[in-house]
Amino acid sequence: MTEAAPVISAKNVWKLFGPNPKSYLGSMEPNRSFEDIRKDGYIAGVKDVSIDVGRGEMLVIMGLSGSGKSTLVRCFCRLHEITGGTIEVEGQDIMSLGQKELIDLRRRKMGMVFQSFGLLPHRTVLENVAFPLEMRGQERHTRRERALEVIELVGLAGREDYFPRELSGGQQQRVGIARSLVIEPDIWFLDEPFSALDPLIRREMQDEFLRLQGILGKTVVFITHDFDEALRLADRIAIMKDGAVEQCATPGEIVMNPATEYVQKFTEDIDKARVVTVGALARASAHTAAADGNALDSEATIQGLARQLINDTRAFMPVQDKGGALLGTIKRQDALDLLLGAEG
């Protein structure tokens, strides 16, 4: 999925909140912990984060409340001025942009859905959605057409003339989504877009989001609290704690090989079989040559192949990727352990 040149590239990014963050960071000795920094009177919203987001990739950021997710995303689009490090968007250092260039970048490339909607209360749905176009100076008629199109896309057709206070939370969030999409951004930031919704609608919105993303194929940075949601959506998951990224990897990787204790705790309650693919379990071993019979698809999850794994009595099974190339074998016992929980 990831292409060579990343769309967003953050290197050693710091964001400190406090009276005099720049000079504090300059004089700070290395390896000070979040707690140390807090004792010095600063909050490390983002702490030495380096992360790349590839074109067309969907990066999900997770972490407990207050771990710095929103802050990090705000740094990506320069709603916060970062304290240290560099952030490049499409090869351009965004901290070096002038006011005009920054506005231009946001007008052309970026869309954002806010945790708390951020709808303008005095404008109708249509006017809210058309707002970014209006700011670009687009002519009334064309921006109306375009806004109607996006409103239709998020399933709010017929409510164009409602005011935000006349809509439910879920509908308001759809307006937020429509507004962020109206300029056809290349990069799409979503800050807990579904957290205000009840489980049923949330599920519906996730499906819709996947459908949209299927059509649009944007570069997405998505924040959520909900591991299930992350698993459904993510190419990669970044787990944050106290401003720092603890681990950033594919869902399977995170579940199988948690980098830290914290990540492990985070993933403890997850039904691993739903996440782990056959490919992730496959090992090239002596058995590879010996194994025969029909091969398993490397991208299928263990859960997806549950029936087959139970019925097929071979101790080792070959795994191949989409192209048909043999990747290795999986041990049936490993797969069953994952599926049913290890014995004893």
Add this chain to the structure above:
Amino acid sequence: MVAQADPSNAALSRLSSLHFSVVLLVVSALLMIAHSMGVLPAWLVRLPEAVIPPTAEVLDVVFAFVQNDLGLIHVTRSIAAGLEYLLDATGNILYGKNRFPYLNRVSFLFIESLGPIPWSAVAAGMAVLGFWLGGWRMAILAGGTFVWTAMIGQWDIAMQTMSVLIVAAPIAFLIGLMLGIAAWQWRWVDNAIKPILSVLQTLPFFTYLLPAVIFFKVGPTAAAVATIIYAIPPMILMTTLGLQKVSPDIVEAGKMSGCTRWQMLTRVYIPAARTEILVGVNQVIMLCLAMVVLTAFIGMPGLGAKLLAMMNSFKLGRSFEIGVTIVLLAITLDRLSKAWVVKQPKHWERETPWWERHFLLLLGLGAFAAFYIISQFQTFEILNEVGRKQSWSKGREIDRWIKGVLEIDSIQAVTGWLRWFLNVKVLIPFRNALLWVPTPALIMMVVALAYWLGGRKPAIYAAVFFGIVALSGWWDRSVITLYTVISAVTISMLLGIPMGIMASGNKRLANWVLLTCDSAQTFPSFIYLIPAIMLFGVNDVAVVFSIVIFTMVPLTRYTIEGLRAVPLEMTEAADMSGANALQKLVSVRLPLALPTMAVGFNQAIMFAFFMVIIAAFIGTQDLGQELQRTLAGTDLGKNIVLGINVSLMALTFDMAILEWAKRRKKALGLG
């Protein structure tokens, strides 16, 4: 201050602050004892003339320099010309002023052919506007007010007042909005504006008037200028408040939508601060109305001038009728603008035809036009203008009736006795006592009070401010002003606080009283003189009485609000400890309500300082009297000195009381 931040030291510092106050009080007592034994040197009783600097004269020289040598007068005169143009236009449209020195012939003919608008057309338009803003009740209120005004035969004077109001209010709104934005945007503007605003808000209104007259001609122009300046401060405050309160989510959404700074301000901030800005509009309108009425003192014709004339010649019936008109106008303007604050835009279903979307607008225009045309016919002449003979005014009858009632023996006995008692037993002795106190002793008492209430900062200000008053050369008159304020507020407290306590016990009664207070607060202060003069005639007691009713409004109101805000669990705790109603009131509810009540008390004092100056025309001997006298001449320096004296005394109390309320709230954990 630093020591007081430490809770363990709080008790100690409280003691020491008391200590300092006590020392001051003892010293001032010693001075008074010495004075009573006749051993105090004269220069300690009153500052000798020799040390009083010629502030007024110096100010006059400065003003003359700015006015003539720097040419400020030309600037103001050209502004005045612009204003006069607008005022002539509104005057002509509303009541047919027929004076257009600045118009060429064509536009003259155009506007001439428009005005004056028939009263029935205005009333119909206002009724539809009222309906749009607040349904039937508002329609009846708005339409009814204007029908009353016309039928009672006061249309022309009311329109004279309105013609200034509709010029002054939008200008005050715009200036206030811009200054408010500037203060929000730039720290230094905020820092510069704040102190000016607090002085402006305590400056007696006579002090607005004279500069207006000198720089902007007598009559409506000066009235408009004074009104505009008077109405700006709350608009600034509300604008800044509203802009600061805009939620960061919306701002970030705006930024991500690619707003420039200008777009951010006009499309995001200002619309999002709509509520506060409209509250500001409401206050601008109400202050404008209050001030326009008061500009009667500089020869502005209209409701105020008529009221002033009627009161001066003791025509109570007509005064009463004009008072009703003013009150109705105030309530109408207040309710309409408040309805506008809460009015939310409403969406239309698709395919609604445009005439249906704009139905009320069309109806309003239609009604306006219809009445306009009908009233041009001879038969319906009455819809155009209510003549002197046709009006329903019952001025003379009411007059006779009121005077009749007042002459009933029992009533006269009561008012007569009250007048005698207050004058002979309370007011005059108190006044004489205050006047007898040596200047330094009185200053020390005030400083002691400020220190005891608010600590060091208010005490320093009290010393400096009262020092300036002493050096201004108007000490005795200032003391008389102070005496009137203190006596009136004391009486007002004796009446208003028990009333508030009583009302707070009953939810419905409390709501009703609060509503009454709300309405009463929108009345122009001038109105409060009417009952005072009716009951007590033209003397000191009437002055005090008018201040008492004026200040009872905030006292009652904040007492109720303070008592209501006492958390339920606290009164319940008292119930569980077996306290009876009185114990509960004294030891739980009142102490907790006190900070809020202090805010009301403070407002009462500010109102009193305001009213005492207006009441001057009844014939007091205080600063107000002297101030009013300056209006006839060109003593700008003296006018300012007198005005600043009032302002400084008011500010002293303002700072001390508010500081006390703040600390007390903090100590009680009420946020």
